[in-house]
Amino acid sequence: MFKLPEVPQSIFSKMSFLSTENNAINLSQGFPDxxxxxxLVDIIKATSSKKxxxxxxxxxxxxxxxETSTLVKNAxxxxxxxxKEILITAGATQGIFTTIQALVAxxxxxxxxxxxxxxxxxPITLSQGIPIRIPLNHEFLPDWELISQSITNKTKxxxxxxxxxxxxxxxxxxxxxxxxxxxxxxxxxYHLSDEVYEHITFEKVHxxxxxxxxxxxxxxxxSSFGKSFHITGWKVGYVVAPEIIMDEIKKxxxxLVFTxxxxxxxxxxxxxxxxxxxxxxxxxxxxxxxxxxxxxxSRFDLLPCEGTYFQLASFKKISTxxxxxxxxxxVTKHKVxxxxxxxxxxxxxxNHVVRFCFAKEDKTLINATKVLCKI
Ligand code: PMP
Ligand code: GLN
Numbered sequence: 616m617f618k619l620p621e622v623p624q625s626i627f628s629k630m631s632f633l634s635t636e637n638n639a640i641n642l643s644q645g646f647p648d649x650x651x652x653x654x655l656v657d658i659i660k661a662t663s664s665k666k667x668x669x670x671x672x673x674x675x676x677x678x679x680x681x682e683t684s685t686l687v688k689n690a691x692x693x694x695x696x697x698x699k700e701i702l703i704t705a706g707a708t709q710g711i712f713t714t715i716q717a718l719v720a721x722x723x724x725x726x727x728x729x730x731x732x733x734x735x736x737x738p739i740t741l742s743q744g745i746p747i748r749i750p751l752n753h754e755f756l757p758d759w760e761l762i763s764q765s766i767t768n769k770t771k772x773x774x775x776x777x778x779x780x781x782x783x784x785x786x787x788x789x790x791x792x793x794x795x796x797x798x799x800x801x802x803x804x805y806h807l808s809d810e811v812y813e814h815i816t817f818e819k820v821h822x823x824x825x826x827x828x829x830x831x832x833x834x835x836x837x838s839s840f841g842k843s844f845h846i847t848g849w850k851v852g853y854v855v856a857p858e859i860i861m862d863e864i865k866k867x868x869x870x871l872v873f874t875x876x877x878x879x880x881x882x883x884x885x886x887x888x889x890x891x892x893x894x895x896x897x898x899x900x901x902x903x904x905x906x907x908x909x910x911x912x913s914r915f916d917l918l919p920c921e922g923t924y925f926q927l928a929s930f931k932k933i934s935t936x937x938x939x940x941x942x943x944x945x946v947t948k949h950k951v952x953x954x955x956x957x958x959x960x961x962x963x964x965x966n967h968v969v970r971f972c973f974a975k976e977d978k979t980l981i982n983a984t985k986v987l988c989k990i
Pocket of ligand 1: 645705706707708709732776780809811838839840841842847850851852
């Protein structure tokens with residue numbers, strides 16, 4: 616008997632496969648289709664001819680840990696000890712998996728706010744913990760009453776994702792302060808803050824857990840260089856946590872991967888010396904606006920998008936199909952791939968909403984909106 620007979624193939628693999636098979640425009644899986652910064656390409660070329668091909672230290676290349684601490688300091692004013700409070704991971708995915716394995720014991724309950732990204736549940740189940748899935752409210756923001764009612768002395772961890780995939784909503788200061796109060800009230804409770812889209816916000820600023828000292832002691836923040844530097848394929852991210860939690864996370868990390876790809880770590884350390892993330896929001900805001908303008912004459916209704924590179928759209932005026940079937944029809948018949956939002960929940964489609972990724976070249980977005988306006 617295998618351990619995970621019911622775990623399906625990820626929706627991202629499935630939709631990208633269908634997109635290629637149907638020769639469609641792929642607005643499903645979240646990755647950029649444009650070139651990466653040529654400075655980064657030059658750095659990786661120069662780096663690969665140096666002596667950078669052996670294991671880095673377990674928690675990360677010291678230069679990259681230092682540059683990462685500077686990135687966090689510049690963005691949020693938080694001072695971190697690079698050696699003790701930062702861990703370089705094989706993408707945010709490994710940071711999340713490793714943190715869950717380190718913190719969640721059999722029978723522990725973990726709160727997840729739906730719609731939620733797909734890599735939270737399975738590691739909880741593997742740890743023999745119990746995922747407690749709580750819906751976000753109708754605006755995709757936390758329902759604190761429901762969350763508070765769901766916490767017991769068995770609740771070990773709450774996983775939050777802000778800016779939020781798939782909705783693109785961002786949390787308010789009140790949300791962050793309410794969370795801090797809850798963590799204070801429940802001594803056994805920890806917080807995993809998935810902030811991979813932290814630098815992709817538009818009109819409003821992102822309020823990271825790094826900004827709130829009241830959260831630091833109980834919070835693990837997970838970030839991704841893949842999202843911030845358009846290099847999702849590199850699979851490099853990092854985790855920030857206080858030393859006492861980080862020591863436990865490192866115990867798992869050393870046996871899961873031990874250390875992350877050395878060439879990428881050297882290249883990122885060099886790149887980060889002269890690079891910052893300040894322009895990322897405005898870069899993606901132009902794409903969001905281009906995509907939204909292009910769809911303004913379509914029969915899709917667009918939901919608010921405050922951050923991330925995802926746009927939710929209701930297709931209620933177009934079809935009565937459920938979102939999974941609608942996405943299947945969209946990719947096979949109309950040649951545009953999207954993600955059905957119900958797969959981020961543990962129930963079937965209620966809302967008739969799909970997710971489009973706008974991290975694409977302008978011409979890709981224009982071509983896609985032309986098709987979508989005809990549906
Ligand atoms: N969390 C969220 C909310 C995501 O959308 C993603 C996808 N990038 C990840 C985590 C995983 O990030 P990475 O590719 O760095 O593993
Ligand atoms: N995070 C990406 C998304 O939401 C997918 C990454 C993956 O394929 N695992 O589209």
